[in-house]
Amino acid sequence: MTRINTNVSSLVAQNRLNQNNNDLQTALTRLSTGLRINSGKDDPAGLIASEALRSEIGSFNKAISNTNRANQIITTADSALGQVSSLLSDVRGLVVEAANTGALSDDEVAANQLQVDSSLEAINRIAQTTTFQGRKLLDGGLDFITKSGTNATNIKTLQIDQANLGATGSVDVTVDISEAATKASVDIEGFRATAGAVDGVQATGKIEFSKEATPAVQSTTGTISTGGAGDFTLTAKSGGSYADDAFNGYAVVIDTVANGTNSSIAIDDTGTGTVTITLEEGETLATAATDLAAHADIAFASIGAVNVAGTDADPTAGTFASGAAAINDTAAIDITSTLEDDAFNGTITWVEADGTTTPTAAFDSGTNTLTVTVEDTDVVDLDAVTTAIDDLADFSAVKTGALPDFDANNAAYANPTITNLAGGTDELLAGVQADVVFELSGTNGSEVFNVSAGTTLDQLVSQINLVKDATGIEAAADGTQLELRSTEYGRDSVVDLRVIQEGAGGNFANGARSVGTDVKASINGREATTKGNKISLNTATLDVQLELEADQTDTSTFSITGGGALFQLGADVVSNQQARIGIGSVSSARLGGTAGKLFQLGSGGSASLSNDANAAAEIVTQAIDQVTGLRGRLGAFQATTLESNMVSLKDTVANLQEAESSIRDADFAQESAALTRAQILTQSGTNVLSMANQNPQNVLSLLR
Template sequence: MTRINTNVSSLVAQNRLQSSNNDLQTSLTRLSTGLRINSGADDPAGLIASEALRSEITGLNKAISNTSRANQIISTADSALGQVSNLLNDVRGLVVEAANTGALSSEEIAANQLQIDSSLEAINRIAQTTTFQGRKLLDGSLGFQTTAGTNFSKVKDLQVDQASLGSAGKVSVDVTVSKAAEQASVDVANIPAGIEATAATGDITFTSQTAAVASTLDFTLGGEDFTLTADTAGAAGDDLSITVVASGGTGTSPVVSKSGDDYTITLASDSTATADDIATAFNTFVDANDDDATLTTTGGTTNVGAATLTQTSLAGGADAGTAETATLNITADVAGTASNIASISYVEDSGTTTPTASFDSDTGALTITVNDATNVTLSSVVDAIAAGTDFTAEIETGGDFTTFDPTITTAASANLVDGVDLGGGLAEAAVFELQGSNGSEVFNVSKNTTIDDLVSQINLVSDATGVKATASGTTLSLTSTDYGSDAVVDLRVINEAATGTLTAAVGAGKRDTGADIQAKVNGIEANGKGNSLNINTSTLDLSLTVEEGSSDNISFDITGGGAKFQLGSDVVGNQQARIGINSVNSARLGGTSGKLFELSSGGSASLANDPSKAAEIVGQAIEQVTGIRGRLGAFQSTTLDSNLVSLNETLSNLQEAESSIRDADFAQESANLTRAQILVQSGTNVLSLANQNPQNVLSLLR
């Protein structure tokens, strides 16, 4: 070509050299950055995919960081809970030790109480001071908040472990109970009503009263003694008088006359009347006139003549005194019919110096004997009755009646009540074993054991067996103290005659088990255990305990709270987890038996007040803390650890994908660089040659 205005070869060489330079520049850029895509022009689609992957990788890296942080928080809480668990175990040991009151002094038990108080303070301190970057973990601030709904008062214990509150910030919980929890129960029917043996009783009432005394007039006539006595006792005859006069006549018979209460006996001057004649004449006159006086003499046939009256004494009459009474209640020492009292009698005996009492078991006669010449105290009669082996006595009433003269005392028995022998109850002696969820006990009962006695014996060890007894008429009901499928009542008759009451009711034995509560939570079948139920889904994990045997439906709302952890790369509900960590202070730890603070000094479950209740509360508190630790551990191992592994694997895959799109292949780019370098060198040489062609054309002009 001989044209010089347009050097086509040079233009072609320039274009190719520019292209080679561009290729060289691209290779150098990729090799220097390590990236295949350094701008959108390099690979628009690849850039879009790469940036999307980079965004996901950034989120995953933060999710991994969040998961690691959550793991550290859970580990911190678990470490503190481990110490709380150790303290609770120490408290349990102190409670069990303090129950050994037969071997421990009160000072040692008080020392144990001080240790318990110190442990409770330590638990409260741990609950308040366990923090992570200033945030408290065990004070209840990370627990879920609830709002009561229908029948929420029926809930005795509620534990929300995990809940997804979603965009609404709350979740409603509806518990529909289809069947209440049941206790195990075995009935033993037709136990005859028991008749308790009673002792025979009786009363004896003593009555002492001063007798009325008649007025008397003593006089002497002719050397012989006479006594004029009023026939009517009392003061009414005190005006009685007598006069003896001598007349001038003759005769041997006395003449008696009366004016008012004054009697006159007239004797002849030459009277030969004897003392008996005078008494007979007087008494004949009195009888004929219905008077109330009697004349007596010791003179007999002595001739008193017309002697002059000599009065020697005048004794006024006295009315009867006020009667005093005293009653003794007498009871047989041994219950039953063997000591039945047929009669209680009172005997005066001059040969008895102190009161005695004797009982004839054949006739049932109880005899009290006292001295008829000595005043007897009522207490000595009581002592005499008690001195035997059959009866005891006590003074029911007596007033001032403490001493009485047997000669003027009477007695009468009353209110005799026969004793009753033991009857009813079990027809035969029996040996039976009763087993419950807590253990078993063997009972050896005798014939006639009443249903009430059976109830008392069984309930005495109900804490060891888990079975309590009640009586309804003639039916003995044995019921488990617990509810649910673990509750059991197993009655086995080990030894009893074929005619025995237990054998007739249950044969060789009878067994029954309880039933767990059946319910749904938000339409999902819950796991029931006794009166407790729980549910664990991806959005809700809770457990609650209802009142014993309740079948009421319950509703409430979870309105907030819980520790929320962002575990995924996207801020959405299904990539988040909320876990509740309730307070572990002494006011919150415990269960249906009570709370831990009740174990402190002066509390209802302190060692001095109720160590049995203290043991129950500590046991439930240990279960509660163990449950929290187990739940946190499960969350840590199954959620956090597995999430961390999953995130790391996803991150690796995404990084590999992003690298395959965006990163430079050094082998390929090195080859491209070498090729571009060669092409640039070649293009430069070719361009040099192309530029020389016009110079060659100029040689034609030389």
């Protein structure tokens, strides 16, 4: 090339040198930052993917931090609950010691009471002072908030451990009961009388009277004036379609027609109702009455001879009113024997005889018949009949109802309806028929009873109920039957009667055994776990426990509207990556159960050591169960939810970081090789450019 104005070789060398310099700069940047992608131009798709992964890694790292924080909160609460549990154990020991009243003086019991009071104060203090970064954990502020619904009073106790309230912030709960829980039940028959009969149920009977309906009062318009001597009245006919008060409110319209058209009446039932009376002009009212009297539902009265038309004034109409319905009168004579047994069970006879001016009554013990005799032709005073029966030595009679008398000749009176004397029974003094030794075993334990023949049923019931707290079985008497029932409901309740020894003809034979049944229920359509009247459901979205009132089968509803401690455990702020757990109050006013609350153990309380140590023991036991249940639930939440979530989050972060690194981080071996290559090419390009820049010098030799 002999041109010097444009050094093409130099330009080519410059371009290659610039490219090599860029490659060198890229290699240096990647090696110095450790990243393959330092700007969008390095790898646009890779940059998008790596930034998304970085965002996820940041969210997961915060989720790990949240989980650690939740774990710290639960640990703090559990530590405080451990102290409450220790105090409750001390209180239980004091209660058990104070129950030993045969060995402890009143001063010692009082000293124990002081310790109980101090423990209750300490429990209340822990409930109020257990905090985490200023938030109280055990005062009930982290418990769930509920709103009562249908039959909510059927729910005796309610504990919500966990609930996912979703985006709406509330959840409705429906508890459907298919079968109520039952107690274990054993009935023993045949506890017959052992010491003669005592007063029992009285024999009773009744004589009832009725009088047919008094005719109804008919609707009437009153007087309709014609302006002359021919005034008349309109009345609804008895037995017609508008008898009694059916015509009330109907308006009467008087109209006239030309001669040659018969008078008539028309009834319009639409609206409030109208009765239109059409009269022929020129005729008298008496003449018109012949046509009008044929109507089935309306009667006319006081019709005069005034002409309908002409000089006589037109009639002034009215409105039907004042009708009344028929009246039905009744009365009854209630008869009761004055002796409380079955001696007077028998027949009541009603006799109508001529000449019996004053009613009489007599009882024939041979035929077991009470005979009442009255006049057959005259009206009979029912009060006199009542007096005649009441005057008998062994009977009492009381009249009820408004009907004053009875007339056998009047078709309006119905014949008496008689209920014979019946229902009287002897009340037996029920008792054990033979000596017996039996063992009664229940949920709480067993007891052996040694009962002698002749022991009354009531005495036996008292013996069994005396130890019902130790056996879990209570007794009741029903006539000649002994009823044994477990004190609790459910499949864990049992009544087991085992006969150890019994004389001939005894009541207990080979004994019997019965087991109760649990309630069958579902919560929000899911079959629930049940025990007695207690129902629980534990799902990913709802963990609830409740206890029903006994023998309930009605559907109950309530709503969870807020509350609970909400923990964000996932990388996305959605309900299925959150956990909401309830932590109830552990103050003395909230700890306890169906037996009562812990504060009742304080001085002067209904369950203080000096007032009722048995109730105190039951209350503190339920309180201990409540606290240990809460600790167990929080521990399970830590172990199964928080710790497993922590492991899962850390594994996810590690995998995400590996994926992000594979996309964005620089491969040092590859980049080192690229650096060396770029360095060599840059040096070579520099030399080549120098040579290319020398070519124009060679052209100058042509000009010398």
